Amino acid sequence: MAKRVGIVGAAITPFRSRWYQKTYYELAQMATREAVADAAISIKDVDSVFYGIYNDIFERACIPESPLQGIIGLQNKFGIRVSNGGATGAYTLSAAHAYLAGERFKTALVLGVEKATDCFDFSSMSATPEVIKSIAWSGDSFFEQKIGWSASDSYAEVVLGYMDAYPGTLKPEVTARISSLLSEMARSNPYAQRQFDQVTPEEVMNSRYIVYPFKELEICVYSEGAAALILAEEETAKAISKNTGKPIIWITGLGEANEHSFAGKNQKDMSHIVSDYVGSRRAYEMAGIKDPTKTIQVVELHDAFVHQLEITLAEFGLVPYETVDSLIEDGLMLPGGKYLVNPCGGLTYCGHAVGASNIMSAWSARKELIDRKLKTAIVHGTGSTISQYTACAVLEHE
Numbered sequence: 001m002a003k004r005v006g007i008v009g010a011a012i013t014p015f016r017s018r019w020y021q022k023t024y025y026e027l028a029q030m031a032t033r034e035a036v037a038d039a040a041i042s043i044k045d046v047d048s049v050f051y052g053i054y055n056d057i058f059e060r061a062c063i064p065e066s067p068l069q070g071i072i073g074l075q076n077k078f079g080i081r082v083s084n085g086g087a088t089g090a091y092t093l094s095a096a097h098a099y100l101a102g103e104r105f106k107t108a109l110v111l112g113v114e115k116a117t118d119c120f121d122f123s124s125m126s127a128t129p130e131v132i133k134s135i136a137w138s139g140d141s142f143f144e145q146k147i148g149w150s151a152s153d154s155y156a157e158v159v160l161g162y163m164d165a166y167p168g169t170l171k172p173e174v175t176a177r178i179s180s181l182l183s184e185m186a187r188s189n190p191y192a193q194r195q196f197d198q199v200t201p202e203e204v205m206n207s208r209y210i211v212y213p214f215k216e217l218e219i220c221v222y223s224e225g226a227a228a229l230i231l232a233e234e235e236t237a238k239a240i241s242k243n244t245g246k247p248i249i250w251i252t253g254l255g256e257a258n259e260h261s262f263a264g265k266n267q268k269d270m271s272h273i274v275s276d277y278v279g280s281r282r283a284y285e286m287a288g289i290k291d292p293t294k295t296i297q298v299v300e301l302h303d304a305f306v307h308q309l310e311i312t313l314a315e316f317g318l319v320p321y322e323t324v325d326s327l328i329e330d331g332l333m334l335p336g337g338k339y340l341v342n343p344c345g346g347l348t349y350c351g352h353a354v355g356a357s358n359i360m361s362a363w364s365a366r367k368e369l370i371d372r373k374l375k376t377a378i379v380h381g382t383g384s385t386i387s388q389y390t391a392c393a394v395l396e397h398e
Contacts, residue, residue, distance in 0.1 A: 002101040006237040006248035007395070009039025009230030010363040015193040015351030017117065018127075019224040024059055024115035025071050027226040031356075032072045032111060035228035040244045043073035046230070047105035051081040052092035052112035054354035054383075057134040059115055068111070078105065085138055086302055086383025088112065089227070089358025090391035093379075094254050096231050097393075106236045112356030113226040131222055139385050151304070152211040152219065154385050159213060159307040161270035166322050170213070174325040175306045176204035179218050179348065181333065182303070186345025189364075193223050193351035218306040223351030227359035249366045253289065253394030255282025261388045268386060273308070275390035276315035276382060283378065287394040292317050298368050298377035299339050300361035303346040308387065312380065313341070343368050357381070362393065369397040 011034030013027050022030070036043050049072070051065040061067075065081040078099075082092040089112045096108040119130035132150055139149035163170055180201045186192040199217055207216040231251075232240055241248045257278035260267045268274070280292075289295045296318060303309040314324045318339060319332065327333045333341040344350045344364035347357050358381035365377040377395045 003103055004234040004250060005097050005100045005231055006234070006250045007229050007362065007366050008232050008237050008240040008244070008246070008248060009035045009041070010228065010366050011035040011038055012191050012227040012356070012360050012363050013225045014191045015223045015225035015353055015360070017193060017222060017224070019115065024064065024113050025067060027115065027224070028068050028111060028113045029072055031113070031226035031228035032109060035109065035230050039230040039240055041230070041240060045107060046074060046077070046109050047107045048078040048096070048099060049074050049109040049111060050092050050096040051079065052088045052110070052355040052359060053081055054083055054085060054088045054114060055116070055134055057137065058119060060118060072111070074109070083355070084383060084389050084391070086304060086354055087358065087381035087389040087391045088355045088383065089361070090379060090381030090393060091256065093229065093251075093359065093362060093393055094256060094391050097251050097254060100231055100233045103233070106233050108231045110229040110231060110359060111226065112228070112353070112359040114353040114355045115224050116222045116353065117224060127222070144385070149385070152214060155305050155308055155387055156211045156214060158270060158273060158387050159305070159311065162272065162311050163213070165271035166324070169322065169324050170307050170310055171325055172205055172213070173201065174328045175218055175310070176201040176215075177328045178309065178333070179204045179306050182342055182346050182349045185343050186349035189344045189350055192345045192349055193221065194345065194349040197349065213307060214305055218348070220304045220347040220352040223353040225351060225353040225356055227356040227363055229359060229362055247370055247397055249369055250396045250398065251393055252396045253283040253285070253287025254392070255279040255284070255286065256391040257282070259388045261385050268388070270386070273311055273315050273382065273387045273390070275388060276312050276380070279390035279392045280316045280378070283392040283394050287396070289394065295376050296378050297340060297374045298343070298365050299341045300344070300365040300377060301342065301380040302358060302361070302382045303342055303348050304352060306348060308382075309341070309346070312382070316378065340368060358391070362395070365395050369395060
């Protein structure tokens with residue numbers, strides 16, 4: 001029987017649009033140091049490390065994890081890297097869990113880091129074109145990339161398909177209100193990139209279109225930062241918890257799914273994020289959750305685009321497809337509502353340092369479960385072209 005695995009330490013660096021003072025080595029060191037301190041253990045007590053680093057081009061290295069091993073103090077220990085687009089962090093958490101549940105190790109460091117804007121375009125004298133070009137290598141390099149593929153238009157395809165299938169949903173005033181709510185929640189997160197960027201729904205609706213139907217204030221921003229978790233198998237977790245006095249947050253369910261996607265032979269249902277549906281149901285099954293609407297309290301999901309946040313909550317079975325706007329219209333995610341959604345501000349306002357993003361979400365979910373004395377959360381990552389990859393984790397506070 002697989003061992004139970006829990007989170008016993010967590011930390012993130014501040015997320016910023018540009019960390020001028022720090023290399024990605026130093027950001028990794030910062031997050032590792034604070035996570036180890038949170039668990040009140042020595043780095044020597046960590047048996048293994050699982051790196052979440054999405055993009056080699058961002059880091060300007062084909063094996064960007066290799067110098068980190070010794071820098072963070074884990075020389076001669078097991079180390080492996082995961083890269084699954086925007087779902088990198090959630091997949092890294094899943095991989096670490098498998099090794100600990102399978103009794104390969106007693107403890108693991110889950111470390112995500114990204115330094116996106118070290119990219120630079122000298123023709124425009126800014127980072128943005130080069131960052132977009134780097135992300136474009138995630139798309140099909142034979143067809144899509146050459147005609148200007150970008151993450152925004154890729155996700156917009158799915159959103160427009162959903163709007164065709166469910167007319168009257170994803171109303172502009174609703175997505176604008178959600179963005180405003182996320183900005184308000186980021187105000188209490190000292191690590192958030194946009195901590196003081198509170199916006200009104202009217203400001204969101206009046207912001208310019210990036211790709212229809214996404215407005216400028218409804219999408220994530222480029223970020224730099226790192227996030228780390230300390231995971232431990234059951235006996236070790238209990239010993240660490242006894243020493244720190246902090247509760248264990250158990251990882252009780254995991255589920256992943258990668259959809260088909262290939263230019264010219266697309267078998268994806270463009271009106272749904274099927275990977276979100278399948279991945280969440282696998283996580284629910286593992287956690288023994290029969291009705292997520294009666295169980296899930298905290299949702300930390302990958303909201304690179306606010307419209308996609310709404311669709312993902314529907315795919316999770318937390319709101320009906322046809323009335324997904326009930327999140328706002330019926331107050332389901334308003335303060336005091338049924339679901340606490342992205343209380344850190346999400347990727348939209350806390351930041352999207354890709355390899356670290358879902359690990360940051362797990363840090364936030366753990367914090368909310370402990371601070372608010374809640375029981376169950378779901379953490380989610382999605383990524384790749386047209387929202388192809390999904391990984392979900394159910395976290396429980398006993």
